[in-house]
Structures are given as structure tokens and as C-alpha cells.
Amino acid sequence: MKLDILIIDDDKLVNEFVRDTLVRHKHEVVTVFSGEEAKEILEQKSFDVVVTDIKMKRISGMDILRQIKSGPVDTVVIMMTAFGEVDNAVEAMKLGAFDYLQKPFSPDEMELAVNRAGDFIKLQLENKRLRAEVGDKYKKMIAKSSKMTKIVDLCQSVAPTRSTVLITGESGTGKELIAREIHTRSNRVDMPFVKLNCAALPGGLMESELFGHEKGAFTGAVKRTLGRFELSDGGTLLLDEISEIPYNLQGKLLRVLQEREFERVGSGSSIQVDVRIIATTNRNLKKHIAEGKFREDLFFRLNVIPVEVPPLRERLDDIPLLVNHFISKYCAETGKEITGVDDSALRLFMKYHWPGNIRELENCIERAVVISQNKILSTKDFPSSLVLGKIEDHGAGFRVGMSVHEAEKLLILKTLEEQEGNRTRASEILGINPRTLRNKLTEYGVAETGSKEISSEQADLSQTE
Ligand SMILES: Nc1ncnc2c1ncn2[C@@H]1O[C@H](COP(=O)(O)OP(=O)(O)OP(=O)(O)O)[C@@H](O)[C@H]1O
Numbered sequence: 001m002k003l004d005i006l007i008i009d010d011d012k013l014v015n016e017f018v019r020d021t022l023v024r025h026k027h028e029v030v031t032v033f034s035g036e037e038a039k040e041i042l043e044q045k046s047f048d049v050v051v052t053d054i055k056m057k058r059i060s061g062m063d064i065l066r067q068i069k070s071g072p073v074d075t076v077v078i079m080m081t082a083f084g085e086v087d088n089a090v091e092a093m094k095l096g097a098f099d100y101l102q103k104p105f106s107p108d109e110m111e112l113a114v115n116r117a118g119d120f121i122k123l124q125l126e127n128k129r130l131r132a133e134v135g136d137k138y139k140k141m142i143a144k145s146s147k148m149t150k151i152v153d154l155c156q157s158v159a160p161t162r163s164t165v166l167i168t169g170e171s172g173t174g175k176e177l178i179a180r181e182i183h184t185r186s187n188r189v190d191m192p193f194v195k196l197n198c199a200a201l202p203g204g205l206m207e208s209e210l211f212g213h214e215k216g217a218f219t220g221a222v223k224r225t226l227g228r229f230e231l232s233d234g235g236t237l238l239l240d241e242i243s244e245i246p247y248n249l250q251g252k253l254l255r256v257l258q259e260r261e262f263e264r265v266g267s268g269s270s271i272q273v274d275v276r277i278i279a280t281t282n283r284n285l286k287k288h289i290a291e292g293k294f295r296e297d298l299f300f301r302l303n304v305i306p307v308e309v310p311p312l313r314e315r316l317d318d319i320p321l322l323v324n325h326f327i328s329k330y331c332a333e334t335g336k337e338i339t340g341v342d343d344s345a346l347r348l349f350m351k352y353h354w355p356g357n358i359r360e361l362e363n364c365i366e367r368a369v370v371i372s373q374n375k376i377l378s379t380k381d382f383p384s385s386l387v388l389g390k391i392e393d394h395g396a397g398f399r400v401g402m403s404v405h406e407a408e409k410l411l412i413l414k415t416l417e418e419q420e421g422n423r424t425r426a427s428e429i430l431g432i433n434p435r436t437l438r439n440k441l442t443e444y445g446v447a448e449t450g451s452k453e454i455s456s457e458q459a460d461l462s463q464t465e
């Protein structure tokens with residue numbers, strides 16, 4: 001495991017010796033020669049491991065240890081002590097040092113200590129991940145359909161890399177959840193996951209939101225403020241609704257993606273960051289490019305790993321699991337004891353076109369759990385728009401201006417939909433004989449056994465995409 005290591009020793013020889021040993025083992029090493037320098041760099045950057053001398057002028061290794069242990073990051077600290085400083089070493093261990101090495105030590109001893117630190121870090125990560133999984137039981141991603149399991153596999157394989165991911169999909173399909181999943185499965189899991197909605201702010205503010213600003217950079221800039229790029233250093237930055245990012249910022253964003261550096265607004269010096277970018281959009285970026293609203297070069301930089309999330313209506317296999325998942329989620333929240341949905345409700349879900357995708361399904365279930373008096377949810381617990389939605393989507397509802405023919409067609413189809421495709425009942429309600437109904441339906445292209453046929457007796461729940 002490659003580690004980010006900071007070496008602190010005012011003795012140049014020791015410093016070089018340790019650095020050479022660790023660089024030989026392919027670690028990323030930074031060296032400083034005083035506690036002051038160490039403090040400064042630790043404020044800007046976090047390390048996996050800090051190897052520090054105990055005794056230094058002014059700011060000692062113990063001070064550094066205290067500073068690290070009071071901070072938010074679990075950096076592993078290894079102390080180096082001179083002969084006769086065992087008391088200090090014991091004190092350091094009490095304060096949370098991971099290990100200590102007594103000078104003079106061999107390269108092997110150093111390597112051993114760092115390897116143990118590496119193993120420890122790995123364990124810590126694993127623990128965090130497990131804890132996150134248990135704690136966020138209801139944030140887990142449900143994926144049963146082949147389309148979604150493919151996406152889960154893709155997340156798994158790209159998570160450990162730093163490659164930029166572009167997630168596209170309709171509203172409510174789970175783009176943000178997927179972005180978080182990638183972050184959680186990466187070794188950045190204990191670093192920040194920062195989100196910025198690119199549609200939420202006007203251009204001027206957006207720049208400072210992304211890159212931060214210096215005090216006095218513009219009216220109202222009363223103090224230095226860090227941007228999202230700095231805040232997510234070491235972690236993941238989610239740029240939500242990327243299509244909405246102002247054109248003049250697209251070039252600046254491109255530069256960060258290419259060079260991993262940028263300047264705060266009002267500053268001349270560039271800042272380097274290690275950030276994994278995930279962007280999402282529910283727009284067609286290719287169209288935005290064609291219309292000159294989105295830079296093509298930025299698109300290619302973002303689209304390194306494209307993830308296309310299908311709408312819910314194209315992955316019906318996920319519906320039963322999602323339904324149960326949301327039922328237990330809202331039962332846990334409300335203390336109700338609902339065990340599931342009945343067949344007719346499930347059939348309804350399989351037919352509905354879900355314009356709001358999973359978010360809409362979740363809202364539906366939440367509402368039904370709250371209002372239902374029964375242990376099993378049924379069609380009456382769900383809004384009638386679920387029943388009619390499919391037809392309404394194809395042609396609007398009744399309106400002045402539509403022909404009698406159109407109105408008749410709409411009435412017949414809506415009635416049939418409401419009766420779950422039962423033609424006998426539909427014809428009774430419509431007051432026409434079943435033969436007439438059948439002829440009308442044939443005229444509308446609703447065949448007896450065709451794909452539009454919705455029979456309550458034999459709706460196919462195992463339908464795949
Ligand atoms: N596969 C899934 N399993 C469980 N819950 C999911 C799944 N996909 C989405 N959700 C839930 O659905 C809701 C909407 O998901 P999310 O916010 O990720 O969608 P989005 O694509 O980012 O939407 P928008 O485009 O509107 O921002 C969230 O509450 C999320 O937890």
C-alpha cells in the first residue's frame with residue numbers, strides 16, 4: 001500500500017536516511033526540518049503517516065503529535081527517539097503515537113514500522129466502511145436488474161481510481177446515490193465528500209464557491225474563504241447538474257481537471273489539490289455542446305468513465321425490492337408494521353412510467369405507509385395519478401379543443417387502465433357492449449394479446465428490460 005508520509009527531523013542526515021528508505025519502498029514522501037514547517041504543512045495537507053523526531057527546538061515532536069491527535073484526521077504517528085529518551089517515548093504512546101523507533105535504527109526496522117502502520121490504516125478503512133454500511137442501512141443501493149447490477153460492478157471497479165466519472169440519467173434515478181457509493185467504496189472514504197450544485201448559484205458566486213477567494217478579492221470578501229476544491233482535497237467533489245455551470249467557468253474547471261491546480265479568486269499563487277471529480281447531469285450534454293452552451297473539451301475530460309443510469313421504467317426488476325426497501329425504511333421511521341404491497345399495487349407500479357423515477361416511488365411509499373391502516377398496501381393507498389399517469393403522459397387530459405373522437409379514446413383508455421385492463425368491467429362502466437369496446441381498442445392499436453394489453457389476471461411481473 002502506497003502511503004503519503006511526512007518526515008520531520010531537524011537532523012539532516014536522519015531525515016535523508018529515512019526518506020531514502022521510504023522512497024525506495026515507493027511511498028510518497030515529504031520532508032521538513034522543523035516543527036514550525038511541519039505545523040504549516042499539516043494545516044494544508046493530511047498524511048497517512050507522520051514520522052517525527054521527538055526532540056526538536058521550539059515545537060517538539062510531542063507538540064506535533066498532540067496537534068495531529070486533536071485534529072479530525074486519523075494520521076498514524078511514528079516517533080523517533082534518541083538513546084535515553086524512553087520516558088518520552090512512553091509518554092508519546094500514551095498520547096496516541098502508533099510506534100516508536102530508537103535511534104540508531106536500520107532501514108529494515110523503519111520499513112517494518114511503516115508496513116505495520118499501512119496494515120493498521122487498511123484495517124481502519126475497512127472498519128469505517130463496515131460502520132458506514134450498517135449506519136446507512138437505508139442509504140444502500142438496491143440493484144437487482146441486470147442494468148443496475150452492471151452499474152454497481154462498474155462503481156466497484158472505478159472506485160479505487162481517481163478517474164473522473166460522469167453520471168447521466170433522468171431526475172430521481174439515483175445519480176447522487178451512485179456518486180456517494182463510488183466515494184464510499186474508494187480509499188478516500190474517510191476524506192470529505194463535497195457536493196456543489198452548479199445550478200444553484202449565479203456565475204460570479206460560483207467561481208468563488210469552487211475555487212475560494214482571498215480577503216478583499218471583491219466587495220463583501222471580508223475574509224479568506226476556501227472553495228469546494230480545497231475543502232474536498234483528498235476526497236471526492238460532486239459537481240451536481242454540471243450542464244448548468246456558466247460558460248466562462250468551464251475553461252477554469254477544465255484547467256483543474258487537467259493540471260490539478262487553480263488559484264483562489266484574487267490570488268496569484270496556485271494551489272494543488274488531489275480531488276476525485278464526479279459530475280452528474282439530467283441533460284443531454286451533446287445537445288448543449290451542439291448549441292454552443294457546453295465546451296466539448298470539458299465534456300471529454302469529464303466523460304472518462306460514463307455511467308448512464310436507466311429510468312426506473314426500464315428496470316422493472318428493481319421495483320419489488322425497492323418497494324420493500326422503502327416500506328421497511330418508513331416503517332422504521334413511523335413505527336408502523338406494514339409487511340408489503342398486494343399484487344394489484346405491484347402490477348400498477350410495473351405499468352406506471354415513473355417520470356420522477358425512484359424519488360417518486362419513494363414518496364409514494366412514504367405517503368402510503370403514513371396513511372394506510374392495513375398491514376399490506378393496496379392500490380387504494382396510492383394516488384390515482386399512478387393509474388392515470390401513463391395515459392396522461394401520452395396525451396393530456398380532457399380539454400376544450402379536443403375532438404369527440406379524442407375524448408372518447410381518452411375516456412375508454414382511462415377507464416380500462418383504472419379497471420386494470422379488465423374489459424368486461426370497463427365496458428360495463430362505459431355502458432357499451434364488449435364487442436364495441438374490442439373494436440375501439442383494435443382501432444387504437446391496443447391488441448388483445450399485444451404489449452399494450454393489460455390483463456389483471458396475467459400481468460407479467462417477471463418482465464425484464
Ligand atoms: N438504487 C437505489 N436504491 C435505493 N434507493 C435509491 C436508489 N436510487 C435512488 N434511490 C433513492 O432515491 C432518491 C433519489 O436519488 P438521487 O437523489 O440519488 O437521484 P438523482 O438522480 O441525483 O436525482 P436529481 O436528478 O433529481 O438530482 C434518494 O432518496 C435515493 O436514496
Ligand SMILES: [Mg+2]
Pocket residue numbers: 175176240280
Ligand atoms: Mg441529484
